[in-house]
Amino acid sequence: MEKCAQATCFVPDTGCDLGHTDLSKCPIWHGAKVTDTADEELSGEMLMPWSGSALGFADLGFVSGRGKPIVIGVVGPQNAGKTTLLAAWYLLLGRGLAGTKGQLFAGSYTLSGWEAVAGSMRWAPGQPPGFPAHTTSRGGRAPGLLHLTFRDENGDRPVDYLFTDAPGEWFQRWAINRDSDEGAGARWVSDNADAFMIVADRDALAGELMGTARGSLQRIAKRLGAERGGRPVALVWTKSDVDIPPEMEEAVRGAVTDAMSDTVEHSVSVVGAPDGDPLLNKGAGLVELLQWAIGVRRPGVRLPPPASTSDDPLFIYGNNKP
Amino acid sequence: MSQTSNSILLVGESGVGKTHYWAQLLRRLMRIPGALRMNGAATNLEAFEAALESLDEGRAAGHTARSVNVDSVWPVVDANGREADLVWPEYGGEQIKSVIENRRLPDTWQKRVDEADAWLLLIRPQQTSVGDDMFSKPLAGLKGVSVENREVHPSDQARLVELLQMLIFSHRSTSRLHRLPRLGVLLTCWDEAGIAQTPSEALEARLPLVSAFVRSNWRQPLIMGLSALERPLSPTTRDMEYASKGPEHFGYVVEANGTKSGDLALPIYHLLDAGD
Numbered sequence: 001m002e003k004c005a006q007a008t009c010f011v012p013d014t015g016c017d018l019g020h021t022d023l024s025k026c027p028i029w030h031g032a033k034v035t036d037t038a039d040e041e042l043s044g045e046m047l048m049p050w051s052g053s054a055l056g057f058a059d060l061g062f063v064s065g066r067g068k069p070i071v072i073g074v075v076g077p078q079n080a081g082k083t084t085l086l087a088a089w090y091l092l093l094g095r096g097l098a099g100t101k102g103q104l105f106a107g108s109y110t111l112s113g114w115e116a117v118a119g120s121m122r123w124a125p126g127q128p129p130g131f132p133a134h135t136t137s138r139g140g141r142a143p144g145l146l147h148l149t150f151r152d153e154n155g156d157r158p159v160d161y162l163f164t165d166a167p168g169e170w171f172q173r174w175a176i177n178r179d180s181d182e183g184a185g186a187r188w189v190s191d192n193a194d195a196f197m198i199v200a201d202r203d204a205l206a207g208e209l210m211g212t213a214r215g216s217l218q219r220i221a222k223r224l225g226a227e228r229g230g231r232p233v234a235l236v237w238t239k240s241d242v243d244i245p246p247e248m249e250e251a252v253r254g255a256v257t258d259a260m261s262d263t264v265e266h267s268v269s270v271v272g273a274p275d276g277d278p279l280l281n282k283g284a285g286l287v288e289l290l291q292w293a294i295g296v297r298r299p300g301v302r303l304p305p306p307a308s309t310s311d312d313p314l315f316i317y318g319n320n321k322p
Numbered sequence: 323m324s325q326t327s328n329s330i331l332l333v334g335e336s337g338v339g340k341t342h343y344w345a346q347l348l349r350r351l352m353r354i355p356g357a358l359r360m361n362g363a364a365t366n367l368e369a370f371e372a373a374l375e376s377l378d379e380g381r382a383a384g385h386t387a388r389s390v391n392v393d394s395v396w397p398v399v400d401a402n403g404r405e406a407d408l409v410w411p412e413y414g415g416e417q418i419k420s421v422i423e424n425r426r427l428p429d430t431w432q433k434r435v436d437e438a439d440a441w442l443l444l445i446r447p448q449q450t451s452v453g454d455d456m457f458s459k460p461l462a463g464l465k466g467v468s469v470e471n472r473e474v475h476p477s478d479q480a481r482l483v484e485l486l487q488m489l490i491f492s493h494r495s496t497s498r499l500h501r502l503p504r505l506g507v508l509l510t511c512w513d514e515a516g517i518a519q520t521p522s523e524a525l526e527a528r529l530p531l532v533s534a535f536v537r538s539n540w541r542q543p544l545i546m547g548l549s550a551l552e553r554p555l556s557p558t559t560r561d562m563e564y565a566s567k568g569p570e571h572f573g574y575v576v577e578a579n580g581t582k583s584g585d586l587a588l589p590i591y592h593l594l595d596a597g598d
Contacts, residue, residue: 013343014425019495021409021432021492021495021496044428044429045426045427045428045429046426046427046429046432046490046492047425047426048425048426048427048488049491051425052425052484057443088456089455091455091457092457092536093453093530093531094477094479094480094530094531095452095455095457095458095530096526096527096530096531096533096534097457097530104534104535104537105531105534105535105538105540106534106535106538106539107483107487107535107539108483109487109540111476111480111483111484112476112480114480115474116474116477118455119474120474121455122453122454122455122456122477123453123454123455123459125476129455150535150538151538151539153537154524158538211421225335238531270456270457274456276342278457278458278459281457281458282457283457311570
């Protein structure tokens with residue numbers, strides 16, 4: 001069977017991009033094949049238009065139909081724990097410990113993508129958990145986007161969130177040269193995110209290559225400061241159980257706050273309090289950071305109140321006319 | 323919508339105990355007065371025949387073959403004379419598994435999803451679990467262990483949420499009704515789980531992601547517990563008490579407030595009731 005002619009549609013791997021459950025009714029698909037008779041293999045089956053894996057640009061139309069999703073850009077050098085942070089959130093949601101007060105999980109079109117990053121942190125028979133594998137760059141230009149929907153418990157409209165899962169190399173290239181080819185994906189994140197989390201890895205800042213780690217973080221902070229406009233930023237210290245020299249901590253914090261004075265700070269770790277109930281272990285700081293992330297809203301526009309002498313809505317408008 | 327078009331679609335993965343529930347419910351509807359009774363005769367009971375016989379002898383029913391795909395229509399009526407047609411698709415639970423894995427909904431299923439006024443999802447808490455991860459069971463010396471190319475099996479919760487998302491998508495794209503069908507969740511094999519809470523607390527504790535998904539997408543989901551057999555039966559050895567007393571004297575449902583009732587038709591009665 002042929003593929004659909006529409007660039008953003010992946011029939012027959014997923015369902016019709018335009019939402020036609022009966023492909024013969026799709027004008028584009030119909031035009032793509034006039035004499036093809038292999039239609040039977042699809043007839044009668046409805047393909048879901050999402051694959052479950054992390055979303056790419058072509059899939060964005062599907063999740064943004066109800067409103068532009070809030071994009072949270074996870075920024076930081078490679079191996080800083082960006083993917084682990086996302087995976088930890090997913091595990092906490094699955095255990096009911098994410099503590100998203102009043103905000104209920106209402107679905108995700110990237111469940112397989114979340115499972116793929118979180119799977120390595122689970123115990124499987126004969127396989128102890130580990131951290132998610134390095135997110136490869138492979139010259140890609142688009143970050144993987146992981147989707148979550150939350151709905152207010154009193155039934156307000158659901159809000160969609162997209163979390164970027166991009167390799168750290170991109171941000172390092174982007175910090176050096178804003179327009180570099182390898183940094184194209186990072187540029188997308190910086191152009192489209194509604195809020196940023198800049199991830200500082202305490203383990204790297206205490207390790208052998210601490211100087212390099214500090215340098216690349218400072219450069220990324222500088223670049224982000226120049227690019228972010230007024231969008232909110234959180235400085236996230238990952239692996240917060242690792243001690244680092246105070247001067248080092250100050251140098252990084254200084255670089256971030258110099259560039260972005262309104263940054264909020266969070267410290268997170270998957271290692272929780274050692275003496276607590278293991279079933280209730282939520283690590284440290286992860287829940288607070290998730291609350292911050294799903295509390296992000298796009299700044300709205302405030303209309304001036306209509307000038308009126310009457311309380312009756314019928315007469316409020318237009319009573320200034322002579 | 324006319325009252326007689328009421329229909330309830332039963333959804334459950336394999337091994338959750340659908341066949342046992344159907345067989346036990348059928349017998350109640352025919353013999354024991356309760357919230358509902360049979361109004362006439364079911365169209366086709368072939369699929370339940372073997373299960374009924376096994377239970378009569380005090381044995382567990384066999385596994386439903388994957389290829390079985392017959393809809394059996396049961397006309398029922400409640401004490402107020404309200405009539406409804408229950409359409410029970412009898413199918414092997416593996417069908418559900420392949421729907422989730424292949425992300426394709428066969429047309430028989432689209433039709434069922436489109437026509438049903440309520441969905442009743444059966445979940446067996448014992449066979450679905452959150453599992454251990456780095457938080458619940460940390461590993462000493464975890465640092466720096468990264469896992470390459472590990473095969474990931476989707477978690478039980480992700481599978482159930484994906485199934486519901488697929489049903490919702492199918493309903494929204496084919497049905498003329500804007501409103502989603504009502505949802506009931508039945509936690510099956512309640513006796514083996516040994517949980518003392520109410521059914522909705524049990525769902526929240528066992529499957530938090532599913533519970534949040536259900537609560538955020540349906541304003542008033544019906545969450546109940548069910549033990550269709552009341553005790554585990556073996557497919558080979560006979561339970562003499564069952565054989566002598568009759569299987570219709572066993573089994574109970576757990577209502578939303580935690581009280582037990584022997585009337586297995588209550589989940590269906592409540593789902594019909596909620597439509598008014």
